[in-house]
Structure formats: C-alpha cells, structure tokens
Amino acid sequence: MPDAPRQDSRTSSRTAPTDEELRTLDAHWRAANYLAAGQIYLLANPLLTEPLRPEHIKPRLLGHWGTSPGLNLVHTHLNRVIKARDLDALCIWGPGHGGPSVLANSWLEGSYSEKYPDASRDAQGMELLMRQFSFPGGVPSHVAPEVPGSIHEGGELGYSLAHAYGAALDNPDLLVACVIGDGEAETGPLAGSWHANKFLDPVHDGAVLPILHLNGYKIANPTVLARLPEEELDALLRGYGHEPIHVAGDEPATVHRAMAAAMDTALDRIAEAQRAAREDGATGRPHWPVIVLRTPKGWTGPAEVDGEPVEGTWRAHQVPLPGVRDNPDHLRQLESWLRSYRPEELFDAEGRPVADVLACVPEGTRRLGATPYANGGLLVRDLPVPSLDDFAVPVDKAGTTMHEPTRVLGDLLARVMRDTADRRDFRLVGPDETASNRLQAVYEASGKTWQAGTLPVDEHLDRHGRVMEVLSEHLCQGWLEGYLLTGRHGLFSCYEAFVHIVDSMVNQHIKWLRTSRRLPWRAPIASLNYLLTSHVWRQDHNGFSHQDPGFVDHVLNKSPEVVRVYLPPDANTLLSVADHALRSRDYVNVIVAGKQPCFDWLSIEEARVHCARGAGIWEWAGTEDGTEPDVVLACAGDVPTQETLAAAHLLRRHLPELSVRVVNVVDLARLLPQGDHPHGMSDFEFDGLFTTTKPVIFAYHGYPWLIHRLAYRRTGHQNLHVRGYKEAGTTTTPFDMVVRNDLDRYRLVMDVIDRVPGLAVRATAVRQRMADARTRHHAWIREHGTDLPEVAEWSWNA
Structure with missing residues (x-):
C-alpha cells in the first residue's frame, strides 16, 4: 500500500x-x-x-x-x-x-x-x-x-x-x-x-x-x-x-x-x-x-x-x-x-x-x-510494461490459429495493473465495456471503482478499484485527461462507433499537447491511448447504428506531431503497438483492434519488426519472383487483412502465373509524405513498396477516401484503388458486412482482374466464378443465417 x-x-x-x-x-x-x-x-x-x-x-x-x-x-x-x-x-x-x-x-x-x-x-x-x-x-x-x-x-x-x-x-x-x-x-x-x-x-x-x-x-x-x-x-x-x-x-x-x-x-x-x-x-x-x-x-x-x-x-x-x-x-x-x-x-x-x-x-x-x-510531466514515472514474450501467442504457421486480440492484450493490462498496485498511477477507463471488449482479465488485478450502493448480484465492484466504467464517454475522456495531465498513465477502451462522442474533447487535448510541446517548461506527459474495438466489421449483430470507423479520419486531420493511428492485424501486432503506446509521451495514440477471434499472422518477433517498420511486404503471402509484381494487394486492419490474404490465396489457386505482392500497413501515417508527418515515408520508400506503375488494390478498415487523401501526391496514386466501409451496414452476418461494402475476397480478386492489363479477357472465367460466389453467399445467408462454409472454415493453409 x-x-x-x-x-x-x-x-x-x-x-x-x-x-x-x-x-x-x-x-x-x-x-x-x-x-x-x-x-x-x-x-x-x-x-x-x-x-x-x-x-x-x-x-x-x-x-x-x-x-x-x-x-x-x-x-x-x-x-x-x-x-x-x-x-x-x-x-x-x-x-x-x-x-x-x-x-x-x-x-x-x-x-x-x-x-x-x-x-x-x-x-x-x-x-x-x-x-x-x-x-x-x-x-x-x-x-x-x-x-x-x-x-x-x-x-x-x-x-x-x-x-x-x-x-x-x-x-x-x-x-x-x-x-x-x-x-x-x-x-x-x-x-x-x-x-x-x-x-x-x-x-x-x-x-x-x-x-x-x-x-x-x-x-x-x-x-x-x-x-x-x-x-x-x-x-x-x-x-x-x-x-x-x-x-x-x-x-x-x-x-x-x-x-x-x-x-x-x-x-x-x-x-x-x-x-x-x-x-x-x-x-x-x-x-x-x-x-x-x-x-x-x-x-x-x-x-x-x-x-x-x-x-x-x-x-x-x-x-x-x-x-x-x-x-x-x-x-x-x-x-x-x-x-x-x-x-x-x-x-x-x-x-x-x-x-x-x-x-x-x-x-x-x-x-x-x-x-x-x-505540469504532470514533472511527476510522471515510466510505466512498468512487462516483456511481451510473456503474453505473445505462438505462431508456427501464419493463418492457422486464431485468438481474440483484445483478450490477449487484457492479460498484459492485468499485469500492468498489478505492477502499479502500490504506486497507483495507471487506470483503465471505458463506458461499461471492459468485459465486452474482452479486457476482463484486469479484474484479477483491480476491480471497478464504485462508491455507491451494491447488491449481492454485482460483480467486480471495489471501493478502491482502478478500473473505471461509466456510461458516459465524456466522463471517461475527462477523467483520463485529468489523470494524464497530472502525471499518470491510462488507456481508454471504447466501441469504435461511439468514441465520436468525444471528438471535440480529443481535439482540445491534441491542441493542448501541440502547444505544450512548444513550451520548454512543460515536461512531456504520458500519451492519451485509445483502444477502439467492437469495430465496424464485427458489429454485424448490433447493426448500422454501431458501424462507424470515422474517428481515425477525425484524428488524422489534427497536428501530425501529436497524432498516431495504428491498425494491428492480429494479437501479436496489437501487443507490440500497445507496448509502444503505453511507453510513449505527448501523443494521442489511436489503436483499432478486434475482439473477435482472428487469425494469427506474425510471431512476436515478426510483429515487433513489422510494427517498427509500420508498413511492409509479407513475402510469404505473395507470389513475387524477384521481379516487379503484376499487382499489389495492400491492407490495413484485421478484417481487411484477412480478406486480402484470402484474395491472395484465391489468386494463387486460380491465376498462379500472376505475380502478387502483399503489403500490410499497421501505422496509417506511414502513407503520408515524409514532410507531412514524422512517420511519413519518403517518395523513394513509398514507390519501392507500392510501385509507380502497377495497380494497387487496397483493402482498408475505414472510409476509403482517407487512403486517397493520405496518398494523393504519390507518383502512382492514379493506380490506387481503395475498398473500405461505404455506409452499407445492417444487422447481418460478419462476411455479409464485407460483401455489402465490396471489401470481400471475391470482390478484391475481381478488382485485380479488372485492373491488371490483359486479365480482363484472359481471366474472364475466374472473374465470373468470383461473382457467382458472391451470388451464392447472398442466397446462403438468407436461407441459413450463417456465412458460407468456404468462408467460415477458411484458413491460410486450407
């Protein structure tokens, strides 16, 4: 104590x-x-x-x-x-x-x-x-x-x-x-x-x-x-x-x-x-x-x-x-x-x-x-973030095992909560969603603070707890800002669609940080960290009202020296990104990650390297042969990554002669020019990664026009074709969400055929099979209420 x-x-x-x-x-x-x-x-x-x-x-x-x-x-x-x-x-x-x-x-x-x-x-x-x-x-x-x-x-x-x-x-x-x-x-x-x-x-x-x-x-x-x-x-x-x-x-x-x-x-x-x-x-x-x-x-x-x-x-x-x-x-x-x-x-x-x-x-x-x-930076102490090796999931082969990324992160946060029990300088806040977002492991280290009345049926309430839940995003944001500005650490977990409630508050905090950075007497404070989950692609059960990935757009409009946006594609990359965010100072870090089971793509060592790079080629997923690829399949976000890998799998089977490069983007600011953001890529790097002449089919977690805005000055921008959320939502199956928004694997293959010169004639039959699969999907879910077996049972090595 x-x-x-x-x-x-x-x-x-x-x-x-x-x-x-x-x-x-x-x-x-x-x-x-x-x-x-x-x-x-x-x-x-x-x-x-x-x-x-x-x-x-x-x-x-x-x-x-x-x-x-x-x-x-x-x-x-x-x-x-x-x-x-x-x-x-x-x-x-x-x-x-x-x-x-x-x-x-x-x-x-x-x-x-x-x-x-x-x-x-x-x-x-x-x-x-x-x-x-x-x-x-x-x-x-x-x-x-x-x-x-x-x-x-x-x-x-x-x-x-x-x-x-x-x-x-x-x-x-x-x-x-x-x-x-x-x-x-x-x-x-x-x-x-x-x-x-x-x-x-x-x-x-x-x-x-x-x-x-x-x-x-x-x-x-x-x-x-x-x-x-x-x-x-x-x-x-x-x-x-x-x-x-x-x-x-x-x-x-x-x-x-x-x-x-x-x-x-x-x-x-x-x-x-x-x-x-x-x-x-x-x-x-x-x-x-x-x-x-x-x-x-x-x-x-x-x-x-x-x-x-x-x-x-x-x-x-x-x-x-x-x-x-x-x-x-x-x-x-x-x-x-x-x-x-x-x-x-x-x-x-x-x-x-x-x-x-x-x-x-x-x-x-x-x-x-x-x-x-x-001047909380005078008081802040380094957060004792444990070794990621203690929490990483084993990945012997990419795309064969599955974990719930936020549940894996919850184990790490529980350790942080336990290791700060005496010093009491870490809090987890959220609007009644800690367990819903699969972070309930933290209750093993600290209950939910509560000073009002209790009933025998209540769980995890604790007068001295450091998990804070109240159904007011404003209050969660305000608590965490006051906590950070006075020299402590924390994380705000929220459903992706409803974090918009604090759009104006985060705007003010970003302005505060930007100004503070220019004042030598203000010491850096711990970063404001968001974990946005229950995201647009897995709100198929709650429906259209719960589907909005636009907070990222809002944040990336703000001061580039302050804002950071990460879209880890699996559990180990989420651990790596969270490790960086929790240790950082004077940033607003937005992490978008799923709570539903998703494939494990990278080992923890691979995840560390990939997250440090921010964007990179997944050689094992493509079919490059040492020459310039015919097409680049790019992705950012966990569900877009799965659909991109599934599309690459289909191309490998149906068009084996096609040279395909797969690029995954974790750090969205990497797409910006070097002079526009500290994490931005030089034109040399960008052109090397995405090429200057080949079509790029980009599967993105959010609204597709954001990717265009970030990359519009790049040499090959005219070759960039982005698929993402386009406000086509409802209560439906998980795969139907991506189909409705043309982000599914079959649509991505069709995009490749439409955009790679010569394929429109040569691969007409393949394109037709992809379109037929979408039609079968439409009929199947209305009869069975579940996704096609070939989708639900898919894995990279299937």
Whole structure:
C-alpha cells in the first residue's frame, strides 16, 4: 500500500480571518482585478502614472471581463487556505475565457515571471503582461497551456469537473478546486460530471471542491442555474450528492468574510470525510461540499455605459467599454474604473506588488501557478510494461490459429495493473465495456471503482478499484485527461462507433499537447491511448447504428506531431503497438483492434519488426519472383487483412502465373509524405513498396477516401484503388458486412482482374466464378443465417 496520506493540514477548523487579513485579501483581489482589466485594454501606461490617452489603448479590444472578478475572488481565497493549511492544491478554471484572471494571479504570485522572465514583476513586466494578452504574438484570451498552473483548456466548455476528478484520482493529498461557470453548467458533459463523486475513493484519492459560480448570464442570455430558486438549486445539488454552501453579495467586505467562512467550512468537511475513511474505516459515501458563489457579472466594472446597465448584466460579458480609443467619454470612464482599484496602493513606484497584496500568497510549489500537479510531466514515472514474450501467442504457421486480440492484450493490462498496485498511477477507463471488449482479465488485478450502493448480484465492484466504467464517454475522456495531465498513465477502451462522442474533447487535448510541446517548461506527459474495438466489421449483430470507423479520419486531420493511428492485424501486432503506446509521451495514440477471434499472422518477433517498420511486404503471402509484381494487394486492419490474404490465396489457386505482392500497413501515417508527418515515408520508400506503375488494390478498415487523401501526391496514386466501409451496414452476418461494402475476397480478386492489363479477357472465367460466389453467399445467408462454409472454415493453409 502507498504511504498514508498527510492528515494534519486539514484536520482542524481555522479561526475566521481578522479584519487585517480581510484587508489584505481585498488588496490582493483588487490588484488581480486591476491587472485583468488592464490586460483587456492597455498597451502602455500600466500603472496610470499619466492620464490615459488613446495611444495607451489596444487597437482591438478582445477578452472577457464578466467572469474575471469572480475568478479573482476564488483565487485570492484559495491562496489564503492553501497558505494557512499548507495544502497541495490545483484549480481547474472552467468559465471559458477566464484567461485575464489566471494570468493576473500567476503574475502576482511570481510563477508567471519564473516561466517568462521578460514578464518580470515590475512596471516593465506588467506592461508586457497587459500588451501580450489577446495580441498578435501574445497569449490567448482563455486559460491555455501557456498559463502556469493550468491543465484545462478554457476555450471549450463542459469538461472542467471531469478534469478535476481525473486530477484527484490516486492523489490522496491533493485538493482540486473546480470553478464551474453557470453557462458551462448547462452543457451535457458537465451535467453528467456531477456523478463523478460516486467514483471518488476518500482513502486513495484526493478531494474535489466544486465552486459553482453564478453570475447570472452567458454571452447574451440568462443562465438556467442562476435563475433557479435557491431551494430548487439546493435540491438539485443535494440530489447529486453534495452539500451546498452559499456565498452571495456585491459588497466586497461582506463577500470576503462569507467566502473565507465557506472555504473553511468546506475544507473542514473534506478533512473529516477523509479522516473517517482513512482512520476509522468508514465506508459510507461522503456527501462532499460544493460552494455556490453568486456575484454580479462584471463586478466592480462600469455600472452603466451609454445609458445602458452593464455590471450585473450580459453586457459585461466581454468588453464593457468598447469604444475607448474613439470615444472620450469611454476613455474617461475606463480611467475612472481602473483608478477605482487604487493601483498606487497595490504596486510600488517600480510596479512591484506591495506586501499587503502578497500577504495571502503561498510560497514555492504551494502557489497555484507553480504546483507540479499542473505540469504532470514533472511527476510522471515510466510505466512498468512487462516483456511481451510473456503474453505473445505462438505462431508456427501464419493463418492457422486464431485468438481474440483484445483478450490477449487484457492479460498484459492485468499485469500492468498489478505492477502499479502500490504506486497507483495507471487506470483503465471505458463506458461499461471492459468485459465486452474482452479486457476482463484486469479484474484479477483491480476491480471497478464504485462508491455507491451494491447488491449481492454485482460483480467486480471495489471501493478502491482502478478500473473505471461509466456510461458516459465524456466522463471517461475527462477523467483520463485529468489523470494524464497530472502525471499518470491510462488507456481508454471504447466501441469504435461511439468514441465520436468525444471528438471535440480529443481535439482540445491534441491542441493542448501541440502547444505544450512548444513550451520548454512543460515536461512531456504520458500519451492519451485509445483502444477502439467492437469495430465496424464485427458489429454485424448490433447493426448500422454501431458501424462507424470515422474517428481515425477525425484524428488524422489534427497536428501530425501529436497524432498516431495504428491498425494491428492480429494479437501479436496489437501487443507490440500497445507496448509502444503505453511507453510513449505527448501523443494521442489511436489503436483499432478486434475482439473477435482472428487469425494469427506474425510471431512476436515478426510483429515487433513489422510494427517498427509500420508498413511492409509479407513475402510469404505473395507470389513475387524477384521481379516487379503484376499487382499489389495492400491492407490495413484485421478484417481487411484477412480478406486480402484470402484474395491472395484465391489468386494463387486460380491465376498462379500472376505475380502478387502483399503489403500490410499497421501505422496509417506511414502513407503520408515524409514532410507531412514524422512517420511519413519518403517518395523513394513509398514507390519501392507500392510501385509507380502497377495497380494497387487496397483493402482498408475505414472510409476509403482517407487512403486517397493520405496518398494523393504519390507518383502512382492514379493506380490506387481503395475498398473500405461505404455506409452499407445492417444487422447481418460478419462476411455479409464485407460483401455489402465490396471489401470481400471475391470482390478484391475481381478488382485485380479488372485492373491488371490483359486479365480482363484472359481471366474472364475466374472473374465470373468470383461473382457467382458472391451470388451464392447472398442466397446462403438468407436461407441459413450463417456465412458460407468456404468462408467460415477458411484458413491460410486450407
């Protein structure tokens, strides 16, 4: 078992802050508000040492003021409790474009200047901080990878709470605060994330403190939760398993006192719940606190502009004073607004924050912008992936034995789970499909984490388990992202068709990784690994709704230095690919592999070599005689590989004089040109593999046009003929799925005859036999409900 979590910093109530402490908290908050507003407006004159002039104002005013004062309030009060209780803490900033606030606070505490020395904590650095915000060559308006202390991309809403729980898993000493905007709270992923508390283990996991920030409005409309009566909102939150603590008001002194009390109450309740579980052995699910913070949108900003109310309305959402450069009244109003924070009290003559402003700020890595939990690559350890030889299936002759690839992988994952039992830094997540996807061997090493009620009929539930199943792909993705970004490892297993639910989430994560790679202070994290199974070709029983291989297309549109796509054709190649993915850093690895029995083609040594190559000739499968082949049969994916090998078998029997090359592609990015992807092939390699003049019949797992897109600039592209999924699906037999989509062995042979010069006349009879086989298949399955015996009983050596 891991060392016992630290207890002393959370076990006793704290006294209420004194008036002096409240005064310094207010100073910190005002300083953060001043810097946040300054970032939206100012190019120069950061300390207002002279009257504002139009040339001090940015030509394009971008940013979001409305949420900033509330975020600054949370940051200020988190500082206080972190320092007072000596906490390890992380904050997830959910309300969209809250960048001005988090940037302001990281600059005040010094963590920003440590990462970006040019933005020093003085007037010169303050000017740079303000100038660069939402400015060409600067930083985005949201909480992005460039912001110290962040693990959450603020440009898209809905994922903050899932990320927070992912960060807390297996981090028993960590407090993860999560600010949820009331606009964000309307999204489906966030609504589902409230149930994550049923999976949080109070013994081995840290605590999540949700802070629901209700400022009343989105861009132009009121928010649902802010308009609920308090009694109804409380009932909702209690139904989710939380105990609400309310803070509300618009008078700073009152709100500061209430917020301090709320933070102390929440942390005392968290401490007691953890103490009861860790020391007394309590097994009941805690009802964790949630703070409901109601403050006006755009608080402390302009109350009215051009006769229209602003503070407390949707008009405060972005830029409250839009015409500052051209409208003298707006300019005067902006100066009055900025001076209302009394910057001369907050910063000395050189622009450094004064002692009162910094009184609440923790030191060192306790600062929210400096916590190593927000730079998970500093904490990540190599995953103990065992030797593949312990799990490989024996292959004496290709295509004679069969295994379920994901079941074989499940044995390896069980070993990884067992070998990380003490360090607790590996999790398997999935939407209720671990056993369905044949990975149930992991239950021998760890059960499914579950904090809700249980019944005698339940299986494999474990309060301390590290397999996570919930029927929400959003929640699985969010958990795993938060887990990886804080320095751990994991794998997401999902039905291929339904991983599309997280298309947008993986897009954001890829953008995060791409940006992080360009920041020298961000250390590489473990890769986000997908295992997509129950795939399109073996969803014959569930039918058309479960048949969609397009996630690969989506991912390959993204940053090439980040994305990797693998289609292992058998169990041993799946082991080899998984070994690489689990050891890798800063990638999104998509592995598509079947769970149904499929032929074993390669030994583990052959699989290692083939996967390292990414694409290669299977000499044993072709009939090349040392000269250029007449045709190339290419394949990518387990079912396309089987159909290609069966087609090669038929050609060997019916057209023995034909010289056939068989090429298998495991790493799809190998088809790209060398300059477009790190794994791409040079033209020399590609032409040598596929030839420049011979027809290439390519059987592909997904939508056929992707292969054309990847290879369209190659010399021999005009010779490339791709078969794949073309939305011809239904509930039917496995082989009928490939027939319906013209990916079957008989159709591939017909393609060869149609495209190899001279065969159309010479091999007419063979082509007719292939067409007849397809006709027989059609009649057979409707009479018998099963595939033709010659298909069902086929093997390479038959």
